[in-house]
Amino acid sequence: MTPSLRTENLTIRFGGHAAVNGVTCAFAPGELTVIVGPNGAGKTTWFNLVSGQLRPTEGRIFKDDTDITGLSPSARAGMGIGRAFQLTSLFPKLSVEENVRLAVQARSGAGFRIFSRASTLTGLRDEAREFLRKTRLEQVATLPASALPHGDQRKLEVAMLMAMQPDIYMFDEPTAGMSVDEAPAILDLVAEIKKDNSKTILLVEHKMDVVRALADRIVVLHNGELIADGKPDEVMALPLVRQIYLGVGQEEAA
Amino acid sequence: MTSQTRPNDTVSAPAMSRARVGRMIVYGAVGLVGLALLFAPFLFPDVRSQEVAARICVFVVLVASYDLLLGYTGIVSFAHTMFFGLGAYGTAIALKNMGPGADAILLGGGAGVLAALVLALLIGMLSLRVKAIFFAMVTLAAASVMMVLASQLSQFTGGEDGMTYQVPRIFSPAYKLLTDADGKTLRLFDVALNGKIALYYFVFLSSLILFLVMARIVASPLGTVLEAIRENELRAEAIGYKVVVYRTAIFCIAAVIAALAGILRAMWLKYTGPEVALSFAIMIDILLMVVIGGMGTLVGAVIGVVIMSLAQFYLRDLMEIAAEATSAIPLLPDLLNPERWLLWLGVLFILLVYFFPAGIAGTLMGKGGAK
Numbered sequence: 001m002t003p004s005l006r007t008e009n010l011t012i013r014f015g016g017h018a019a020v021n022g023v024t025c026a027f028a029p030g031e032l033t034v035i036v037g038p039n040g041a042g043k044t045t046w047f048n049l050v051s052g053q054l055r056p057t058e059g060r061i062f063k064d065d066t067d068i069t070g071l072s073p074s075a076r077a078g079m080g081i082g083r084a085f086q087l088t089s090l091f092p093k094l095s096v097e098e099n100v101r102l103a104v105q106a107r108s109g110a111g112f113r114i115f116s117r118a119s120t121l122t123g124l125r126d127e128a129r130e131f132l133r134k135t136r137l138e139q140v141a142t143l144p145a146s147a148l149p150h151g152d153q154r155k156l157e158v159a160m161l162m163a164m165q166p167d168i169y170m171f172d173e174p175t176a177g178m179s180v181d182e183a184p185a186i187l188d189l190v191a192e193i194k195k196d197n198s199k200t201i202l203l204v205e206h207k208m209d210v211v212r213a214l215a216d217r218i219v220v221l222h223n224g225e226l227i228a229d230g231k232p233d234e235v236m237a238l239p240l241v242r243q244i245y246l247g248v249g250q251e252e253a254a
Numbered sequence: 255m256t257s258q259t260r261p262n263d264t265v266s267a268p269a270m271s272r273a274r275v276g277r278m279i280v281y282g283a284v285g286l287v288g289l290a291l292l293f294a295p296f297l298f299p300d301v302r303s304q305e306v307a308a309r310i311c312v313f314v315v316l317v318a319s320y321d322l323l324l325g326y327t328g329i330v331s332f333a334h335t336m337f338f339g340l341g342a343y344g345t346a347i348a349l350k351n352m353g354p355g356a357d358a359i360l361l362g363g364g365a366g367v368l369a370a371l372v373l374a375l376l377i378g379m380l381s382l383r384v385k386a387i388f389f390a391m392v393t394l395a396a397a398s399v400m401m402v403l404a405s406q407l408s409q410f411t412g413g414e415d416g417m418t419y420q421v422p423r424i425f426s427p428a429y430k431l432l433t434d435a436d437g438k439t440l441r442l443f444d445v446a447l448n449g450k451i452a453l454y455y456f457v458f459l460s461s462l463i464l465f466l467v468m469a470r471i472v473a474s475p476l477g478t479v480l481e482a483i484r485e486n487e488l489r490a491e492a493i494g495y496k497v498v499v500y501r502t503a504i505f506c507i508a509a510v511i512a513a514l515a516g517i518l519r520a521m522w523l524k525y526t527g528p529e530v531a532l533s534f535a536i537m538i539d540i541l542l543m544v545v546i547g548g549m550g551t552l553v554g555a556v557i558g559v560v561i562m563s564l565a566q567f568y569l570r571d572l573m574e575i576a577a578e579a580t581s582a583i584p585l586l587p588d589l590l591n592p593e594r595w596l597l598w599l600g601v602l603f604i605l606l607v608y609f610f611p612a613g614i615a616g617t618l619m620g621k622g623g624a625k
Contacts, residue, residue, distance in 0.1 A: 051492060052492075053488065053492070072491070073491045073492050074491045074492075074495055074496045074497070075496075077491075077492060077493055077494035085492075089486060089488065090485075090486065091482045091490075092485055092486070094478070094482065094485060098481075098482075102478055102493060103493045103494075105478070105479070107494065121474075124475065160493065164493055
């Protein structure tokens with residue numbers, strides 16, 4: 001099967017420091033990959049390279065065998081690469097519904113319709129409501145995004161990503177800063193996307209115990225390099241991974 | 255309290271209802287202004303009030319189009335009077351050289367609007383991808399060049415003196431719009447229905463249409479994208495909007511609307527010069543009006559323009575009255591001397607900004623682009 005996403009020798013250097021160093025890997029549709037590694041391992045940087053916020057020093061990125069290395073973030077989003085951010089990145093003064101509607105609208109290409117009929121707008125709005133219902137945010141649809149508590153803001157991040165309906169979902173620590181009670185709601189949403197079996201899902205997550213059941217595959221980054229890639233049980237059994245990763249896990253648990 | 259209740263509901267409920275009352279006040283005030291402008295020739299028939307009313311109409315369009323940039327999209331530009339001036343000068347030069355006719359207005363105004371569009375496109379494409387501060391500098395440079403050109407090419411523009419010209423006959427005070435039985439200009443409520451009235455309503459209706467077009471833009475999907483770009487440019491790009499393209503588009507739209515307002519200004523005044531159509535003083539007025547009215551609200555433009563225009567035209571009269579009334583008291587008449595009107599205008603601005611940090615409409619409605 002053609003991989004839906006592939007990076008080839010992907011490298012970025014900031015001065016002399018290689019934040020991501022020669023990462024080559026491919027991801028198939030229907031596959032959920034959890035990307036782990038200690039802080040500073042290059043996970044978010046690798047995400048930024050794939051979604052286009054950063055340009056690589058070396059290497060290439062392919063979406064369905066199309067080279068997208070030189071494309072802008074908006075062009076990549078248009079090709080079906082969707083991204084949720086680790087540090088919640090919303091439109092704070094716009095309402096929750098408008099936040100989601102913007103994502104719906106970007107996909108449907110209605111952004112430039114100045115004199116669109118009200119019914120078109122209602123269509124966009126209904127679709128946005130649908131994603132709010134899925135993420136259980138309909139109650140707060142009219143509030144400005146900045147008024148939401150942290151957990152709901154994280155849900156809104158996910159709702160916006162879902163509304164983009166990408167082929168490739170990139171979640172950057174979707175449960176960061178959430179309580180143990182709140183985290184499952186987000187992971188349920190991820191699980192629902194996975195049911196589709198046609199989407200590629202990439203998930204950066206520290207709480208290994210919570211995502212382990214979802215993961216088809218684990219990729220370990222360390223100092224910008226890919227050091228392990230395989231089935232969850234195999235990867236987690238590797239001595240190097242136990243040393244690097246579980247060390248971090250224990251610190252967090254403490 | 256049920257388990258469904260969120261902590262924010264209790265906090266935001268009074269804020270929401272306050273915003274609703276505020277919105278009613280703002281829309282009520284704007285509606286009143288609209289009615290006053292609609293009946294201005296009959297309510298305030300003296301010449302000075304006519305000037306104020308027409309100026310308010312034109313500036314509402316100019317300031318609202320600037321709000322599309324500053325308030326909605328977060329673009330800081332100092333070139334807005336340049337586009338305004340292009341419309342005004344295009345119309346003025348054509349009227350002067352071709353004589354007073356509709357063809358001159360269409361040709362000259364059209365050329366001015368086209369020039370504004372092309373310039374906006376060039377500036378936008380070349381520099382809207384750079385940082386906001388650099389873009390502001392580029393617009394400042396462009397506006398300065400345009401002012402030097404207007405002053406130096408005096409054989410076309412009249413230089414610093416500007417130029418006067420005639421407008422089509424239907425808009426001249428001598429034209430009888432309607433005649434009574436004796437063949438004289440028909441009077442309605444004691445107001446002569448002459449060409450001046452026709453010109454006022456041309457300005458009023460054109461301004462109204464342009465304002466409604468802008469209201470439609472901000473309520474459309476495009477309007478939400480512009481706000482999204484202001485709020486979080488990176489995220490807007492990440493969900494699939496080409497930010498540079500949207501910024502350039504709204505910069506061009508605002509430039510064209512400003513140029514159209516310039517045409518109205520040139521037609522109403524029958525005079526165009528740097529002072530009325532191109533100077534930085536106008537740019538500063540526009541900025542103050544947007545900030546006082548409320549950025550990112552559009553209706554704030556109406557409130558800002560009305561307050562500023564009334565203050566600029568009538569504060570001196572008011573102070574003269576106040577100075578006379580207090581002439582028996584020491585010091586006060588000196589403070590209230592009409593020559594110190596700019597001081598009091600400054601005090602008024604400071605008070606407005608202090609009590610309405612997001613502008614009058616922005617603060618009352620609980621929204622707006624001010625941080």
